[in-house]
Structure formats: C-alpha cells, structure tokens
Amino acid sequence: MAQLDTREKLAILADAAKYDASCASSGTSKRDSRGGKGVGSTEGMGICHSYTEDGRCVSLLKILLTNHCIFDCAYCVSRRSNDVKRAAFTVDEVVDLTINFYRRNYIEGLFLSSGIFSSPDYTMERLVRIVKKLRTEHKFNGYIHVKTIPGASEELIAEAGLYADRLSVNIELPSELALQTLAPEKNYAEILTPMGQIRDGIIQNKEEKALFKKVPAFATAGQSTQLIVGASGETDLQIIKLSDSLYQGYGLKRVYYSGYIPVTDDARLPQLAQGDPVTANDLTADGHQTSPPPRFTEASLIKALEERGIGRPSTYAATISVIQDRGYVSNRGQALVPSWLAFAVTRLLEENFHWLVDYDFTASMEEDLDAIAAGDKNRVEWLTRFYFGDADGAGAGEIEGLSHAVENLGEIDAREVNSIDIGDGITVRGRGRGGGPQAGRRSRGARPRRAHGRQGARAARYAGRG
Numbered sequence: 525m526a527q528l529d530t531r532e533k534l535a536i537l538a539d540a541a542k543y544d545a546s547c548a549s550s551g552t553s554k555r556d557s558r559g560g561k562g563v564g565s566t567e568g569m570g571i572c573h574s575y576t577e578d579g580r581c582v583s584l585l586k587i588l589l590t591n592h593c594i595f596d597c598a599y600c601v602s603r604r605s606n607d608v609k610r611a612a613f614t615v616d617e618v619v620d621l622t623i624n625f626y627r628r629n630y631i632e633g634l635f636l637s638s639g640i641f642s643s644p645d646y647t648m649e650r651l652v653r654i655v656k657k658l659r660t661e662h663k664f665n666g667y668i669h670v671k672t673i674p675g676a677s678e679e680l681i682a683e684a685g686l687y688a689d690r691l692s693v694n695i696e697l698p699s700e701l702a703l704q705t706l707a708p709e710k711n712y713a714e715i716l717t718p719m720g721q722i723r724d725g726i727i728q729n730k731e732e733k734a735l736f737k738k739v740p741a742f743a744t745a746g747q748s749t750q751l752i753v754g755a756s757g758e759t760d761l762q763i764i765k766l767s768d769s770l771y772q773g774y775g776l777k778r779v780y781y782s783g784y785i786p787v788t789d790d791a792r793l794p795q796l797a798q799g800d801p802v803t804a805n806d807l808t809a810d811g812h813q814t815s816p817p818p819r820f821t822e823a824s825l826i827k828a829l830e831e832r833g834i835g836r837p838s839t840y841a842a843t844i845s846v847i848q849d850r851g852y853v854s855n856r857g858q859a860l861v862p863s864w865l866a867f868a869v870t871r872l873l874e875e876n877f878h879w880l881v882d883y884d885f886t887a888s889m890e891e892d893l894d895a896i897a898a899g900d901k902n903r904v905e906w907l908t909r910f911y912f913g914d915a916d917g918a919g920a921g922e923i924e925g926l927s928h929a930v931e932n933l934g935e936i937d938a939r940e941v942n943s944i945d946i947g948d949g950i951t952v953r954g955r956g957r958g959g960g961p962q963a964g965r966r967s968r969g970a971r972p973r974r975a976h977g978r979q980g981a982r983a984a985r986y987a988g989r990g
C-alpha cells in the first residue's frame with residue numbers, strides 16, 4: 525500500500541472526525557469557495573469550535589489518530605467492514621501538526637479521537653503519549669479534549685486526565701439493547717466504568733486542591749459524552765431520562781446528541797433517504813415553572829436564628845444592623861438581598877474556619893456565654909480553650925483552636941475566594957463593594973472574557989447567587 529504523506533492523512537482523518545459531535549459544527553455543505561468560487565467556506569473539516577470557561581469560541585484541530593478499527597459498529601464510517609481509505613498518524617505527526625497549526629494561529633487547541641487499532645490499550649497509550657508530549661515537551665497550554673477508547677485500562681485513562689482539559693467517553697446509543705444490536709463488541713458496563721472513574725478522579729482532584737496547593741490537574745474542564753439519536757428506536761423520553769441519569773450520576777458537563785447519518789449500508793439501521801419527513805408518534809406541550817426560594821426578611825431571619833438557638837433577643841437587632849452596615853445585605857422592600865461580598869466572606873470563612881462557621885458551634889457558644897454570665901463557667905478557661913484548642917483538636921468534641929487555624933492559614937487567593945463556579949464552565953466573580961459581579965469562562969492560557977454590570981448580575985441572579 526502506498527505511503528500517505530501527512531497532508532493526505534490529514535484529509536482522511538479530519539474528515540473521519542467530523543461525525544463526532546462533541547463540539548460545535550465543522551460547517552455545512554451550502555457554501556464552498558474551494559475551486560476558486562469566491563472567498564470563504566462553510567464546507568470542509570479539520571477545524572471545529574468549542575467554548576471556553578470565559579465564553580470565548582476557540583478553534584480546535586479535530587482529528588482521529590487513525591480510522592483503522594478492529595470494531596464493526598454498524599453506524600460508524602470507520603467500522604472495519606466499511607470500504608474506506610484508511611490512514612494513521614504517528615504520535616509525532618499529531619504533535620507537530622498541533623504545534624505548527626497553533627504557531628500559525630490556525631487553532632487554539634486539539635480535539636483528539638481515534639478508531640481502535642490492534643487493541644484499546646495500544647491505541648489509548650498513543651493518545652496519552654501525544655498529549656503528554658504536547659504538555660511536557662512543548663509546554664502546550666492550549667485546550668485539549670481527548671476521547672477515551674472503550675476498553676482502555678484505568679491507568680491510561682488516569683494518565684490522560686493529567687494532560688487533557690476534557691475527557692469524554694461516548695455512550696454511543698440510548699439503550700443497552702441498541703448497543704447490543706448495532707455495536708455488539710461494546711457494552712454499557714465498559715462505557716460507564718471509565719465514566720465513573722473520570723467522575724471520581726475529578727472529585728478527588730477538587731478535594732485535594734482544597735487541601736494542597738500543588739496538586740496535578742485532572743480533566744479540569746470535566747467530562748462529556750455523545751450519543752447517536754435516530755439509529756435505534758428509543759423515544760425522546762427514554763433519551764432524556766438517560767441524559768438526566770448521566771448528568772446526575774456522572775457529573776457530565778455535556779451530553780452531545782448526534783443525529784444519525786446513514787454512512788454505511790446495514791440492514792440493522794433505519795433506511796432513510798434524503799428528504800424523508802420527520803414524524804412524531806405523540807406530542808404533548810407541558811409547561812414547567814420554577815420559582816426561587818423566598819428571601820429572608822428581618823422577621824424571618826430572626827425567626828430562623830431563634831430556631832437554631834443563635835443569638836438572644838437582645839442581640840438580634842445588632843446582628844441585623846452589622847450585616848447591613850458591612851454591606852453583606854441590602855434591603856429590597858422587606859427582603860434582605862445578600863451582596864457579592866457576603867458570598868465571598870462566607871466562602872473564605874467556611875474554607876478556612878469551617879469549625880467556627882457552623883450553626884451548632886455558634887448555638888453552643890451562646891449557651892457557654894450564658895453559662896459564663898451566670899458564673900457557671902470560667903471565662904479565662906473558656907477563652908483559653910477557644911484560642912489554643914484541645915490537645916490534638918481531632919477527637920470527638922475537641923476543637924483545634926483559633927490560634928492553630930490562624931497560624932496555618934497559608935496564602936489566600938482573593939481572586940479564587942471571590943469566584944463561584946456555577947457549572948458549565950462558567951465562573952461568576954465579584955468586584956468588591958458595589959462593583960457588581962462578572963461572569964465568564966476560563967480556559968488554560970486564556971484571558972477570561974467577562975460579562976460585567978447588569979449582564980454579570982443577571983448571570984449571578986441566574987445562578988441564584990445575587
């Protein structure tokens with residue numbers, strides 16, 4: 525077989541990657557300037573678009589490592605029984621293409637998927653080598669999305685997460701039955717296991733980051749999946765239920781839906797022709813409304829404090845006055861509306877003085893102060909314990925002491941404290957008193973773009989935060 529040059533491989537492997545819907549489109553077939561007709565084109569493949577946390581649209585080089593595949597999924601153009609031209613990049617070819625396109629400003633990141641040659645681990649190991657080389661040897665800080673290979677080992681998926689911003693595992697089809705029928709070499713267990721592994725890795729990474737400053741990142745842009753709609757007979761409700769369970773159970777950032785495109789001849793697939801009408805078996809228009817929880821008023825806040833045993837009648841007015849004077853709340857009619865400052869201060873306290881920012885602790889402190897006032901407790905002993913803590917501070921009922929918490933405070937990243945991740949890669953950040961929130965998306969090496977003022981406030985309100 526004649527050797528293909530990199531350009532020929534790129535044409536084949538970028539074209540084969542266009543069916544992957546895990547980013548925005550590669551264009552339509554309506555306008556095409558190739559052949560000297562005008563300027564610009566919506567046709568072609570190779571570059572797709574994705575959205576960063578700060579809202580920017582970034583261009584990604586979207587390719588397969590190979591379109592050779594040992595599997596024979598009925599709906600896939602790369603299935604082993606399909607008669608298509610095959611190609612495979614080497615690790616260095618993908619690295620060089622990415623770096624050279626990046627330097628020429630064609631792309632800002634990489635979307636890398638693959639057919640399976642030889643075995644899942646053999647293929648996954650090459651994908652890992654590519655992203656590792658980009659990050660460690662070339663210090664590439666652009667966005668990287670890697671599709672994991674079904675059946676690849678836990679170790680390789682864990683390693684991929686160290687270098688990729690996003691990992692994804694395709695759920696492929698909306699039911700296990702459809703998978704058995706159209707892709708019998710795959711099964712839900714093999715798909716859901718790595719999804720669970722990635723979910724756990726992301727959670728663990730966040731927890732470790734909260735404790736230690738220097739923890740290697742793991743799939744910081746989360747995980748996504750894709751399923752093909754229309755190749756099998758599931759109803760919309762079944763598909764939405766599956767998506768919901770994936771969002772809830774695996775913490776996915778996105779479930780992408782890819783409309784079935786007939787690219788192979790197979791009796792198991794729906795026989796569709798261009799122009800076939802879409803029919804619906806059943807349609808119901810259901811309204812759905814939600815309303816936010818009511819805000820505290822002065823009266824309801826005092827009632828809540830009373831119920832939790834926090835404060836005393838003589839202190840309620842002073843407490844409300846302090847939170848108003850310090851700008852933690854403002855009055856809108858009867859309602860007390862929390863300010864951005866309040867969220868930032870609360871977060872700072874919760875993260876650094878968690879044992880103090882606790883309803884039970886506050887209520888028990890009130891009782892202790894009552895006991896001191898009544899002469900039943902010694903104030904010096906109480907204050908000494910509060911400040912210096914118990915011997916090791918880790919046992920049941922023991923406290924670590926304020927001095928220990930203050931001495932071990934470490935550096936506080938004010939920007940981080942002032943930011944709230946509201947999901948979907950969007951971060952809302954306050955700008956101090958009266959400055960109003962900003963909302964934006966962030967990506968590796970990119971300056972965040974923000975919505976300020978009203979837009980930011982709207983984003984914050986949307987998030988139920990302001």
Ligand code: SF4
Nearest residue numbers: 593595597600603639
């Ligand atoms: S494993 Fe992936 S590339 Fe291979 S045939 Fe199935 S869907 Fe296509």
